[in-house]
Structure formats: C-alpha cells, structure tokens
Amino acid sequence: MSIRVEHEIHQRRRGRNIGVGLLLAGFIGIVFGLTVVKVLSLDEITQFETFDHVVRPQLETQVSE
Amino acid sequence: MTDASMSQVTTGEAGMGDYFALMKPRVMSLVIFTALVGLLVAPVAVHPFIGFVAILCIAVGAGASGALNMWWDADIDAVMKRTAKRPIPAGKVTGSEALAIGVALSGFSVVLLWLATNALAAGLLAFTIFFYAVIYSMWLKRATPQNIVIGGAAGAFPPMIGWAVATGGVSIDSALMFALIFMWTPPHFWALALFVKTDYGDAAVPMLTETHGRRATRNHVLAYTLLLIPVALGLGFTSIGGPVYLAASVILNLRFLIGVIALWRRNEVQAEADKYVVEKRVFRLSLSYLFLHFGALLVEAALGIWGLGGWS
Numbered sequence: 001m002s003i004r005v006e007h008e009i010h011q012r013r014r015g016r017n018i019g020v021g022l023l024l025a026g027f028i029g030i031v032f033g034l035t036v037v038k039v040l041s042l043d044e045i046t047q048f049e050t051f052d053h054v055v056r057p058q059l060e061t062q063v064s065e
Numbered sequence: 066m067t068d069a070s071m072s073q074v075t076t077g078e079a080g081m082g083d084y085f086a087l088m089k090p091r092v093m094s095l096v097i098f099t100a101l102v103g104l105l106v107a108p109v110a111v112h113p114f115i116g117f118v119a120i121l122c123i124a125v126g127a128g129a130s131g132a133l134n135m136w137w138d139a140d141i142d143a144v145m146k147r148t149a150k151r152p153i154p155a156g157k158v159t160g161s162e163a164l165a166i167g168v169a170l171s172g173f174s175v176v177l178l179w180l181a182t183n184a185l186a187a188g189l190l191a192f193t194i195f196f197y198a199v200i201y202s203m204w205l206k207r208a209t210p211q212n213i214v215i216g217g218a219a220g221a222f223p224p225m226i227g228w229a230v231a232t233g234g235v236s237i238d239s240a241l242m243f244a245l246i247f248m249w250t251p252p253h254f255w256a257l258a259l260f261v262k263t264d265y266g267d268a269a270v271p272m273l274t275e276t277h278g279r280r281a282t283r284n285h286v287l288a289y290t291l292l293l294i295p296v297a298l299g300l301g302f303t304s305i306g307g308p309v310y311l312a313a314s315v316i317l318n319l320r321f322l323i324g325v326i327a328l329w330r331r332n333e334v335q336a337e338a339d340k341y342v343v344e345k346r347v348f349r350l351s352l353s354y355l356f357l358h359f360g361a362l363l364v365e366a367a368l369g370i371w372g373l374g375g376w377s
Contacts (some may be wrong), residue, residue, distance in 0.1 A: 012079070015081050015082075016079070016080060016081050016084075019084075030118055030121070033118075034114070034118060034181055037112055037114045037115060
C-alpha cells in the first residue's frame, strides 16, 4: 500500500505543469524556426553578418566603396 | 460582477483543459479557417513556417480576446444556461487568472506576429482584440440590441489579417472577405437568439429578441440576409473569386434565403409547436454557408496552381 495518497488535485497540477512545459518548448521551437527562416531568406548574407569581435576585411571593403 | 459569480467556489487548481476552454476553441476554429483562407488566396506566397506562425498568432490573439470576454462577462455567463459551464462561472478558473492570461496572450500574439510578418498584420490583430474585448464585450453587448451587428466586425477581421500577412496591405478582395463575415454575423446570431430565447433575457443582455420582440428579429434576419447576398456574390467577381466560387455562392445563398424566408414567415405559435426546428436549421445552415464560401475561395486558389482558377 502506497504511503503517499495521490489526490485528484495532484493529477491536475501535473497536467498543468506538463502543459506549461510543452508550451515553453513550443515557444522555443517557434523562435528558433523563425530565426532560421528569416536568416536563410536573406539574399545577401552580409546584411546579417557583422564584425562580431572578428576583423572581416570583406565588410570593410564594402564600407570603403 | 454580481454576487452570484463572486460566491463561486474556486480551487485555484484548474487543469490545462480549463485554460484552453477560456480561449473559446470553437470560435477559434472559425478564426483559424478564415485567416488561413485569407492567407492562402492572397497573390503573394508566404514561407510555410511563417504562415504557420502567423495563423498560430491570430488563433492565440482570438483566444486571448475570448479569455478577456469571459473575464468581463463572468456575471452574465453564470446566469445563462448555454454559458454556465464556462471555466469561470463553473469555479474552475478565477477571474483574475483569466484576465492575466488574456492580457499576456494578447501582447504575446501581437508582438510575435509583428516580428514574424509585418506591422499592418500585427496592428489589425491588436485592433481586433481591442474591438472584441473593449468595444463589443465591455461596451456594446450590454448597451444596444445592435451589439452583435457592430461586434461582428471583430470576427470579420481574421481573413483580412491573413491577407495582410501575405501582402502587407489591404485590398478590395480582403475588404469583401471582411464584409462577408460582417454581414453574415447578424442573421447567424439572431437565429440562435430565437431558439435560446429565455437566456439573454435572464442575463439582461439587450438582445434584439428582448428589446424589439421576436417579430422584429425575424424581420431583421431577413433584411440582413438580403444585404448579405450581394456581398457574397460580389466577392465572386474579384481577383480571388471565379466561376467555381460564384456557382457555389449562388447555390448557398439560394439555400440560405429559402431557409430565412421560412423563418421570417413563421410566428411564435408555429415555432413553439415544433420546438424551433426552422430556426435551428437556419442556424446550422448559416454555419455551413460561411465555411463553404471560404472553402470555395480555397478551391479557386488551388485551381489557380494549374492555371484554372479565377476568371482568366
């Protein structure tokens, strides 16, 4: 015999926790997917690319032109 | 809120399904369908994932406005038979929870739609939520018997938002899709009000049936149906219409008009005698009327892939 009695309220709480977890996972998936789609849809990748702590001569050339 | 709704026992332990019920899933299904049609019939292709996120945002926005509506209307929902089992009057969800969910999801859906698509689509969604929650729920619903006529605009926006997602603009085509739902709403709801007659009166909602009587309501159903028909047929002559849509529209309008005329010719004695069988039929007809009109637009768009859609 189980010592801890499972009340119906615990089931509801668990269901809610799982639901919130799934919603958060879905939200992460949506933001990630949107990012991938938006970046891949850029015709010219340098629109997105910047220095990002690294010297990139190809970008400097574009600026000087 | 009235004492009746305040005295409900709340456990604070709602299940996930109770929160989902706050979002009015049945209304959401219509919103999803019409928004999807608006998006798919637009002349600009949308990346499938962007389209999916856009429809999700529109659905969540509609759900948020449903939650705000349930928060505001909890007192009258508790009185009406049809709505007494909704999460707040049933004591499963508290009013403040519903308000928090409604506000949070409204902000979430509008901002995400903006980031995913464009400012016009997000602005239209924000306006739709505002219109349904504030203009309709808080103001018109309890103030005028014309509540559902003007409030119907909130339900009419989704295809226009879908179109804006794809094109970034508004056009005669999307305006007519809006007008189709806008003009369809009054006969649809008044047919419902005729056979759930005691409910709105108990809740002191000024439904046309209560303020102007049932004869006037029948007259209004016929009048708005006559105004609806040219809008529905007119959509057939735009760039998203075509022979298939027009043929479907003629049949659907004829079927609906015959039903509405039967409803108009009846009096209360006849309606009571057969338990509102005609009124119920007109209500069901109105549901298929809208779904099939938008379905026909979708067929035109699908035929367009093989060069068969539209008038060209």
